Amino acid sequence: MNYIDNIAFAILLIIGIGFFVKNSKKIVRNIKLGKNIDRSDLPKERFNNMLKIALGQSKMVKRPIAGILHIIVYAGFIIINIEVLEIIIDGLFGTHRVFSVLGGFYGFLIGSFEILAFLVLASVIIFWMRRMVLQIPRFWNKEMKGWPKNDALNILYFEMVLMSLFLLMNATDNHFQNLNVGNPISQYIASLFQESSFTVVHTIERTAWWLHIVGILIFLNYLYYSKHLHILLAFPNTYFANLKPKGQFTNLEAVTNEVKLMMDPSADPYAAPDENAAPPEKFGASDVADLNWVQLLNAYTCTECGRCTAACPANITGKELSPRAIMMKTRDRLEEVGKNIDKNGKFIDDGKQLLNDYISAEEIWACTSCNACVEECPVNIDPLSIIIDLRRYLVMEQSAAPTELNSMMTNIENNGAPWQYNQMDRLNWKDE
């Protein structure tokens, strides 16, 4: 009898983890569709950033209420996972609370888990209320309709159920309750079952135990479809984030080469192009494969908290642009491209692209490049770099800048200033 349990458990575990590994590989493959960018420099500084920002949550507490609640849920999530280790060992080998050999320390551990589980439950309920009762505006922007809203709620429900199951499992474990150490929360729940027969209590305990571990495996696999991937990707994302000043935009190397050639007096303008030369690189980005892999990692990491959008001057003043939506749309398109590859073995043109089909020119042109979104992001996502890459494509490949910007650029070209003034008048102010 017991063997059937163990085998069933092992099969569940293999399926659960197997699916997760399979889907993780897809995520890695999709991220690698991006162009190369070197982020191997300054490993020490990068590692410190990861420790501080991802592990230490230093940017989360900028909004103290959400920040502290998040730290509770996050700490709970990590620490309670030690309990999952015990569940796995128990499940595979048919033991019961194998770590209880640790004696008093075990009581301390489980006791801490119970308190954390209770705090997580409370925090998650407050999170739910912030979304659904207080209706904090950043959770109700228009990009949050449908799946994004349900996704966020699903995660909260998952956490509520998992934490409740954990406490219920402890409460209905007669052996554990009789030890009466490490049950600071569950003892109160246990008192509800005093009248029940041993069989009933034991059945509830077993059911809660199984549902708890099955729930965890489902949740693990839910990540792939969800914004909740940030619990894993926040770490590489903060590690590989930009370390240069935020105002510094990349200089396109392909452009540098061409400009140098144009300015070289000894270059022969009529020289036949090298037949072996690679076709000229596309300037800027119109689809996800034109972005670099860090930008694509950013898209998978985004957990749609909307701090960026709440700080965006364009969004605050009612413009179409929402930096969060830029990240969400980039991920949506990337997933579509990924599915295309799954189906066809390689990407087959589907007549769609990130620009226009997902992100409109109106959104892109509303950006003031103020970096508020970049500053706000608790995991160092950079929506601005995507906006600029899309602008580059519009301007350099399609000459599709707004008319007024075209005049500004013509002025710079002709007289070295964005307005129509003669360069020879540049010092006139001195005598005015």
Add this chain to the structure above:
Amino acid sequence: MNVPTMAEMTAQGIQPDVLFWVGCAGSFDDRAKKITKAFVKILNKANVQFAVLGTEESCTGDPAKRAGNEFLFQMQAMTNIEVLNAYEVKKIVTACPHCFNTLKNEYPELGGKYEVLHHTEFLKSLLDEGKITIEGGKFKGKRITFHDPCYLGRANDVYEAPRLLLEKLEAEIVEMKRCKTNGLCCGAGGAQMFKDAEKGNKEINVERTEEALETKPNIIATGCPFCNTMITDGIKAKDQEHSVEVMDIAELIANAEDL
């Protein structure tokens, strides 16, 4: 007002200590020209050996780059770098955070490596070296709020230099709700200065000006000619132009000294 050019200085065999990069706004915009002159007056007073490029200066290419025109940006950058390197320029100061950011961060890769300072940083160093003194004068006790230009603040982490200078004016500095790293853009960056805003329900400069006005200031201080324009327009939109002034830090210092 003494404004030597690099060409004149070089002809005399003098290498100035610092190049004052005036920028397009500082050269052509009527409001920004006043900032340029105020800064020059301080440089003159402090006996700083500086020069400008004059007619040899050209747009850094910043608005083109932010608009996505990397070609035009790099054309401008390389032309400017040729001029700057020909004069063996080592140190640049500018009153425009956009020029500052571009020269400081984006020129080095293209061959233009200089020490670049925003004028508030430069003024602070003059103060530290005792070359200028700042006293409250007519700004003593005035309520001043400082609007952080995005390309000075978030883009380059310069928050303290402008505030330190304001403190020296013995003014009462009041911060807006969104300040420093949280500062709200004036609406001009990313080439927005040169186009109408997209459809929305409010202008960004009005949103920012309202926030500044909540601090009940006598003066809204800035360190950027474009922020200056945007907030000045915001003040006009709120009919406050007779009660609140928008001034650059360089103007405040020059005026306090009655230069």
